Amino acid sequence: MREPRGPEEWAGFLHWVMEEAFGPEHFPINISETAKLFTVRKYPKDPITIVRGHDLPGLEGMLIRNEKQNREWAIFFNQNNAKRRIRFTLAHEFGHYLLHRRQYPNGFRCQVPDIPLKDRQLAHLEHEADTFAAHFLMPIADFSQLIGKSEFTNLNMIGVAADRYGVSLTAAIRQWLRYTQHRAVLIVSQDGFIQWSEASLSAQLAGTHFPNVRRTPVEVPESSLATQRDLTNYPKDGVPMPKGTWFADHEVLEMGIHSDQHDIVITLLMLDFET
Ligand SMILES: [Zn+2]
Numbered sequence: 001m002r003e004p005r006g007p008e009e010w011a012g013f014l015h016w017v018m019e020e021a022f023g024p025e026h027f028p029i030n031i032s033e034t035a036k037l038f039t040v041r042k043y044p045k046d047p048i049t050i051v052r053g054h055d056l057p058g059l060e061g062m063l064i065r066n067e068k069q070n071r072e073w074a075i076f077f078n079q080n081n082a083k084r085r086i087r088f089t090l091a092h093e094f095g096h097y098l099l100h101r102r103q104y105p106n107g108f109r110c111q112v113p114d115i116p117l118k119d120r121q122l123a124h125l126e127h128e129a130d131t132f133a134a135h136f137l138m139p140i141a142d143f144s145q146l147i148g149k150s151e152f153t154n155l156n157m158i159g160v161a162a163d164r165y166g167v168s169l170t171a172a173i174r175q176w177l178r179y180t181q182h183r184a185v186l187i188v189s190q191d192g193f194i195q196w197s198e199a200s201l202s203a204q205l206a207g208t209h210f211p212n213v214r215r216t217p218v219e220v221p222e223s224s225l226a227t228q229r230d231l232t233n234y235p236k237d238g239v240p241m242p243k244g245t246w247f248a249d250h251e252v253l254e255m256g257i258h259s260d261q262h263d264i265v266i267t268l269l270m271l272d273f274e275t
Pocket of ligand 1: 109125127
């Protein structure tokens with residue numbers, strides 16, 4: 001059998017292996033055990049043998065060779081991060097191992113994802129490792145059983161998925177955006193400015209998204225819910241906002257939460273919704 005190619009094929013292959021071994025209910029995935037067991041069997045000449053936390057200032061994690069056993073690999077993660085963020089990092093580094101270790105035998109030192117990478121090749125590798133992590137932790141075949149491709153949803157439902165997969169709410173929203181047929185936009189803002197944003201394919205095609213916010217800062221609309229400091233009662237199932245609030249020609253259903261830990265507001269805008 002030929003080796004899988006690309007991040008999505010690799011994630012699909014591992015799910016097939018895990019389903020054979022553990023049945024369909026194998027979530028949340030035990031990432032470090034899977035990485036070690038799988039690589040010891042499949043690549044006995046250069047397996048992952050260490051997965052461990054460390055203080056790694058400015059880094060999320062790394063994939064490096066074990067100094068004592070040059071053929072073996074180690075994944076280190078920033079132990080000061082939140083547990084669910086660490087899980088994504090572990091999957092990301094496992095992705096680098098599967099996809100990139102042969103071309104990059106010195107491994108990877110992965111920065112905090114909010115820092116944009118100037119090196120395009122490196123940015124591509126990081127994107128591939130993130131894509132692997134998302135599909136490995138949250139396969140769309142399973143996710144779409146929870147929330148169908150054409151189903152309307154809200155942050156409570158996506159939160160249920162985040163719990164099932166052991167990932168952050170943001171990671172679960174991003175994965176849902178990859179397959180939903182609806183127009184929907186995720187916005188992460190801080191101090192009244194959009195930090196970054198992602199949109200479903202249909203929202204991108206409709207032009208209702210914020211493609212360049214990393215380059216040109218965009219202010220959060222004053223009349224939106226996202227500007228409210230006290231978001232304790234911020235409805236997770238959404239509030240309809242009139243045209244002109246977020247987009248000139250479109251009404252949206254706005255929902256969100258305030259994350260105390262990072263002092264950010266996570267907003268989800270639905271352009272298709274039932275009234
Ligand atoms: Zn990386």
